[in-house]
Amino acid sequence: MPADPQEALERADETVDQLLESGRRPGDVLVLTVGEPHPWQQHELSFGEERYWAQLAEAEDVFYADAATGGPLHREVVVLVVNAAGVNRIAGAAVRAAERAGSLLVICGGTDAVASLFPGADRPVPA
Template identity: 55%
Template sequence: PARPAPPAQRPHPTPGRSRTDTPENRSAPQIQLIPASAAGALDAADEAVDLLLDSGRAPGDILVLTTGEQHPWAAHELTFGEAAYWAQHEAGDDVFFAGAEAADRLRTRPVVIVAVNGGDTVADVLTGARERAGALLIVCGDPQRINAVLGAAV
């Protein structure tokens, strides 16, 4: 089947920027909370991706994780096989979408977005996402549930 263009391949300005937010020279990531219901968390995450790209963030800087059902883009890409899917992650040149169950295989990226769209492992996912976020962690979901996990950091 033909592949649709991922969100990152929409036209966005790409001004040059330095890579000062690599894991070697970073402190704890900034955390932003976007209130959303579990049903609306994927849409909120997609909007956050678009805003980051529109502001000049490179597509390869962004990792999107889901705590419940897989993001439609990840589900689509997995139809081409695990090897092709993970090769995209290794290439690191586009936004990468993954489910929480894949967290152990994911590398650090400057921006990690978590869509809290269900699932029972929210605390584990948010802890892992915080470790993988180089500069910015964006969490889309129920503020009360997220604050209970992240505490005063949000």
């Protein structure tokens, strides 16, 4: 989904809404940010690290994390928020996001930086 870094977060939120409206379960969706954390991640972390990570295991809601986070982050659908610059940083995050996606990866922003990594991938036309 084309967007500049300042718009990527908003585009990702719209994408998550569309995924949920189309019938995806919230527990199937993982949102990863390349730059600043998603506000919902910051909110959830305010309750403590243990509670935050328990939500990943419970898989009842959309989970938000930093794209550089290690560990067992995997969901059927991954939405990558490219809200930072740096071709190498974006490309690395895109590769990790693709590895974490079971069936669908949506990249919001930075699409030119990652296009060569996924030849043949559908690239939507901007609305």
